[in-house]
Amino acid sequence: MNCVRVLPLIAFAAYACSGPQETAPQSTPPQSNSPNAATQADAIDVAAVHDRVIALDTHVDIPFDFATDAADPLSGDMQVNLQKMRSGGLDAAFFIVYVGQTERTETNYEQAKADALTKFDAIHRMTDELYPELIEFAYSADDVTRIAAQGKLVATIGIENGYVIGNDLNLIDRYFELGARYMTLVHNGHNDVADSAQPRPQFGDSATEHGGISDFGAEVIRRMNAVGMMVDISHASKASALDAMALSRAPVIGSHSSVAGVAQHARNMDDETLLALRDNGGVVQIVAFESYLQTYPPERNEAVQNLQRRFGLNGPIDPSTLAEADADAYMRGMLEIESQWPKPGVAALVDHIDYAVNLIGIDHVGISSDFGGGGGIDGWSDATETMNITEELLQRGYSEADIAKLWSGNILRVWAEVSDVAANING
């Protein structure tokens, strides 16, 4: 490594590029009379810590044309590609087979299955055909550790939305064979498996449909336990999440969720759910999703609406639809609003991590981006900036062992336990 980022404990963050053995950076003044004098031993080498841990992002969405010329996994214009993973030290990712909720009809179930298979194919095309020398598919938690130790990137798969199985439990086995190692039971809008945290009235959703997990959903969880697929409660309603934990014989995960104790949002987990997750042995992967990390005061929304009205607009708009002068003025207005009510950055993400760690312990918390699916914040806007999270964690006093758990140790432990439970069920 040529350029090592150095974080002195005492005073200044700085950059030094003289190799791993560099002396204390010049911007840290010597304080020989102070008992806290900054010496080389005080400096934490962020890059070295980051290199030693496996950084695993549990939620990276892909477009439908992933692994084609239009979306090249190596260098395509996405928040996560293999070059960005390499340069940012993101070692591993769950690439997501996401299919959005539509009306529940037989035709739509068939379409959802076809769409899911398109994404499974694309992810395997990346690992098996296009870039097998750079990235390898992990079918087990041990695979992740083994592949990363060889210096290769790691890919595995999570499904987002139990809708993709329609009414067919056998599809759980089929998707597992294709490498799916977790499945988010539900997305926006209730499905046949569970109630969602965010019902979709346009599909006829009322506040609740099943009151949590449906009878069919209980069978889904049973089958997931039996094949060794992690049950993911992100996007589930609170009742669904609590039901899932009561029903599952193995620990469950929240693959991309944040905490209501810091920001009140339907998608965030409240304390009761988090404590149940701890007791269940599971893990919540705190997500870098702007609107979950920080709720704005009504004044900000008012300011945005006033700005939009000034340009004769209703709701969120694409400034490119405005004439050039108006678009410039609109953008200036937005920047002003954002300077008054700043967008959440890495510190906000780590505030959620801190809260969860304080409440349920370091063994039950992890990290996810939701890149490609709306995720991304100031300071972690794509995979190249992954190390900023490690830097913030070090600054707040997390040890390397803690950071290793947050970045992958906990989710890999849960994954291995889920596999063991399946082996026991089948043994």
Ligand SMILES: [Zn+2]
């Ligand atoms: Zn999601």
